Amino acid sequence: MDAPDVAALEERLVGGDRRALARLLTLVEDGRGDVQADVVARLHPRTGGARLVGITGSPGVGKSSVTSALVTALRAVGRRVAVLAVDPSSPLTGGALLGDRIRMQVHHRDPDVFVRSMAARGHLGGLAAAVPAAVLVLDAAGFDDIILETVGVGQSEVEVAAMADTTLVVMAPGLGDGVQAAKAGILEVADVLVVNKADQPGAGRLEAELRGMLELGHAVAPPPSDDAGPTVSWMPPILRTVAVRGEGVDALRDTLDAHVAALDAAAGPGRALVRARRWITEIAAGRLRDVLAGDDGPLPARLEELARAVADRRVDPATAADRLLAGLG
Amino acid sequence: MDAPDVAALEERLVGGDRRALARLLTLVEDGRGDVQADVVARLHPRTGGARLVGITGSPGVGKSSVTSALVTALRAVGRRVAVLAVDPSSPLTGGALLGDRIRMQVHHRDPDVFVRSMAARGHLGGLAAAVPAAVLVLDAAGFDDIILETVGVGQSEVEVAAMADTTLVVMAPGLGDGVQAAKAGILEVADVLVVNKADQPGAGRLEAELRGMLELGHAVAPPPSDDAGPTVSWMPPILRTVAVRGEGVDALRDTLDAHVAALDAAAGPGRALVRARRWITEIAAGRLRDVLAGDDGPLPARLEELARAVADRRVDPATAADRLLAGLG
Numbered sequence: 026m027d028a029p030d031v032a033a034l035e036e037r038l039v040g041g042d043r044r045a046l047a048r049l050l051t052l053v054e055d056g057r058g059d060v061q062a063d064v065v066a067r068l069h070p071r072t073g074g075a076r077l078v079g080i081t082g083s084p085g086v087g088k089s090s091v092t093s094a095l096v097t098a099l100r101a102v103g104r105r106v107a108v109l110a111v112d113p114s115s116p117l118t119g120g121a122l123l124g125d126r127i128r129m130q131v132h133h134r135d136p137d138v139f140v141r142s143m144a145a146r147g148h149l150g151g152l153a154a155a156v157p158a159a160v161l162v163l164d165a166a167g168f169d170d171i172i173l174e175t176v177g178v179g180q181s182e183v184e185v186a187a188m189a190d191t192t193l194v195v196m197a198p199g200l201g202d203g204v205q206a207a208k209a210g211i212l213e214v215a216d217v218l219v220v221n222k223a224d225q226p227g228a229g230r231l232e233a234e235l236r237g238m239l240e241l242g243h244a245v246a247p248p249p250s251d252d253a254g255p256t257v258s259w260m261p262p263i264l265r266t267v268a269v270r271g272e273g274v275d276a277l278r279d280t281l282d283a284h285v286a287a288l289d290a291a292a293g294p295g296r297a298l299v300r301a302r303r304w305i306t307e308i309a310a311g312r313l314r315d316v317l318a319g320d321d322g323p324l325p326a327r328l329e330e331l332a333r334a335v336a337d338r339r340v341d342p343a344t345a346a347d348r349l350l351a352g353l354g
Numbered sequence: 355m356d357a358p359d360v361a362a363l364e365e366r367l368v369g370g371d372r373r374a375l376a377r378l379l380t381l382v383e384d385g386r387g388d389v390q391a392d393v394v395a396r397l398h399p400r401t402g403g404a405r406l407v408g409i410t411g412s413p414g415v416g417k418s419s420v421t422s423a424l425v426t427a428l429r430a431v432g433r434r435v436a437v438l439a440v441d442p443s444s445p446l447t448g449g450a451l452l453g454d455r456i457r458m459q460v461h462h463r464d465p466d467v468f469v470r471s472m473a474a475r476g477h478l479g480g481l482a483a484a485v486p487a488a489v490l491v492l493d494a495a496g497f498d499d500i501i502l503e504t505v506g507v508g509q510s511e512v513e514v515a516a517m518a519d520t521t522l523v524v525m526a527p528g529l530g531d532g533v534q535a536a537k538a539g540i541l542e543v544a545d546v547l548v549v550n551k552a553d554q555p556g557a558g559r560l561e562a563e564l565r566g567m568l569e570l571g572h573a574v575a576p577p578p579s580d581d582a583g584p585t586v587s588w589m590p591p592i593l594r595t596v597a598v599r600g601e602g603v604d605a606l607r608d609t610l611d612a613h614v615a616a617l618d619a620a621a622g623p624g625r626a627l628v629r630a631r632r633w634i635t636e637i638a639a640g641r642l643r644d645v646l647a648g649d650d651g652p653l654p655a656r657l658e659e660l661a662r663a664v665a666d667r668r669v670d671p672a673t674a675a676d677r678l679l680a681g682l683g
Contacts, residue, residue, distance in 0.1 A: 061672065065671065066670045069667060072667075158672065298665040301660075302658070302661040305664065306657070309642065309678045310643050313638065313639055314635060316679075317638070328634060331630075332627055332631040332634060336624070336627040341394045341397075341398035341490075342398070342490075342630060343394040343637055345634045346638040350641060
């Protein structure tokens with residue numbers, strides 16, 4: 026394959042060309058590492074305008090309905106919106122969970138809404154590097170809001186959602202509430218909690234449980250060691266929605282505004298710096314795995330040598346990992 | 355806190371002391387990095403005897419029932435079994451999903467069965483480092499089989515399960531089969547597929563779907579780029595179980611034997627080498643995140659400097675990640 030003409034694609038992207046946008050997203054999703062790096066390096070100066078909203082939650086809570094209703098609410102105030110849906114799906118089956126995506130089709134004819142599904146390609150490393158690159162492409166394309174929706178509640182899905190400025194965690198009554206709420210890491214990353222399907226039995230109890238856990242967490246939990254963000258005065262609010270009827274979604278939109286305002290008003294490093302720190306970390310961790318899985322360069326050879334030593338019990342795996350990282354810093 | 359006397363604990367561990375085992379597991383789960391490294395370095399020479407079995411699958415498929423029934427089947431042939439259940443649960447709620455664990459209590463009085471739950475502490479890095487260390491402790495304690503059960507089907511849970519010699523993926527009919535099967539990465543890591551609840555409607559159809567996807571994958575899928583394992587002649591079999599009644603579980607136990615025999619008979623690097631390579635990679639990626647999240651040493655300072663450059667749009671995040679990793683290799 027010839028090297029793609031990223032400069033030409035960039036020009037078309039800035040001119041509002043949808044096909045260039047789709048092509049650039051494919052390049053960062055599928056492309057070789059150097060192509061991805063080229064796209065990121067070129068587009069990065071054009072970015073910074075978009076607000077990034079993460080949405081996560083268990084299957085069945087109505088995440089896609091919340092996303093779709095939120096898109097409607099954002100469009101109503103004139104904002105241009107992109108949705109990046111990250112699926113932990115198989116390359117075998119081609120990625121997107123179509124049932125979920127169909128609900129987004131109401132926005133299909135709106136030129137100021139763009140929806141894209143992105144599948145994990147076998148391991149998290151690739152995804153961790155591809156997601157920030159895709160967000161960057163969408164940012165450069167001039168969207169006001171980028172919604173990063175993840176399917177599933179694994180740690181890595183939660184981490185992807187937490188790369189956003191504001192992270193929504195969606196829950197619903199009747200899905201084994203206590204257990205569901207306990208599936209966390211999730212509460213720790215929530216900036217806003219959404220009790221969807223709030224017209225169904227158990228919504229009040231779920232909200233009360235969540236409130237109890239949040240207050241407990243607020244009182245006793247140490248701040249997450251890997252955040253190092255600004256000290257924001259923000260207790261995650263719990264909002265009720267019935268997303269399929271659009272109920273409560275305008276309030277949700279306004280809460281996003283309030284959260285970003287709180288971030289921007291906070292002392293300490295700004296929102297851009299916090300985001301940059303998280304993104305560099307994610308990309309570096311992903312790239313480390315990629316390099317180690319490859320054949321090129323000194324690092325896979327070093328890994329092979331260390332793995333032999335571990336297999337022969339001359340070195341333990343933790344020491345081996347440290348030696349592998351010893352050249353850093 | 356004084357430094358724990360790891361040497362004394364090691365001596366008690368080898369003597370079969372359960373409390374020493376529990377204490378060492380707590381140390382590698384909660385302890386400081388240097389304590390974890392000390393435990394791993396001391397115990398590593400005593401390891402290598404255990405077989406490592408990963409079990410993963412969506413909530414509701416009966417993973418814990420399969421695990422419990424498999425423990426019974428392994429005990430019937432005299433093997434000593436440890437179960438490490440990895441939960442992506444919140445530190446706020448204390449970890450284990452108790453409902454699931456209760457099913458394991460049938461083994462509570464058996465001195466040759468040991469069950470331990472381990473929670474993700476806020477981010478994957480910690481877990482990625484703690485799981486291999488815990489497995490190593492259990493290996494040194496002399497268990498013949500270590501079952502690594504993960505709750506949830508996120509990418510990272512799948513990756514944890516895939517650190518095993520043999521990875522079982524458990525499915526069940528009636529849970530949105532197609533979608534469920536598509537929740538993958540999961541098929542790529544499966545060495546053995548288990549259709550549990552095989553007495554329920556739809557089991558035959560689920561098996562047929564899985565068989566179709568496996569054959570498709572076998573025919574067209576490139577080998578996963580991050581495996582680099584031996585060329586094993588092994589097409590993942592699909593087994594039917596009704597785990598709550600113990601049906602099909604003896605066959606499952608025998609299939610584990612067959613898979614490990616196939617691994618050991620394979621050309622190329624041996625099982626110990628493949629495992630070592632995966633473990634070093636996981637630990638190194640986890641440790642990189644830990645170091646970056648910390649305050650100590652030159653790497654967080656370098657990250658801060660790079661994050662400022664990214665926030666000011668002088669450097670893009672991919673280039674920044676590369677510069678961060680530039681000292682490696």
